[in-house]
Amino acid sequence: MPSDRTEVLLDKVGQLLAEDQEYPLDGTLLHARVRRNSVGPSIFKDLGNHILYRRPDLDRLGDALLDLWEAQEGEERWEEIQYFVKDGRFEVIFVYPDELDPDEMSLERRDKVVKKYFGDRPIVYPDWDDEDSFTD
Secondary structure (H helix, E strand, O other), X not given: OOOHHHHHHHHHHHHHHHOOOOOOOOOEEEEXXXXXOEEXXXXXXXXXXXXXXXXOOHHHHHHHHHHXXXXXXXXXXXXXXXXXXXXXXXXXXXXXXXXXXXXXXXXXXXXXXXXXXXXXXXXXXXXXXXXXXXXX
16 A cells, blocks of 8 residues: 555656646656666657657656655565556556566567557657757
């Protein structure tokens, strides 16, 4: 059972995701690999006929995810979080090291997770030189 601190931090993650007001919060997937002092988040938005990748605010979201990872109790620590917002509610799945394929590259894993939530729809990534106001 999650601790009160975990619940507070999960709510904080949701609040940070909600700050992206260019697109609806509903249909948002946060996928992140997290380890000690290391976080690799990706945000995806369901836009109907395609999925849109949004650049995360690494400072704020990264810190919240690291705080969440550090709030774990016990010896076994999750390495991946899948945080999905649908119909005004969030669903969280924590994935532990023994559930991950050590030979699978992180981008392969990320693509598999996105497909699990959104199917085979194309993912649109912004150009690297585009301004993305969510990260400002």
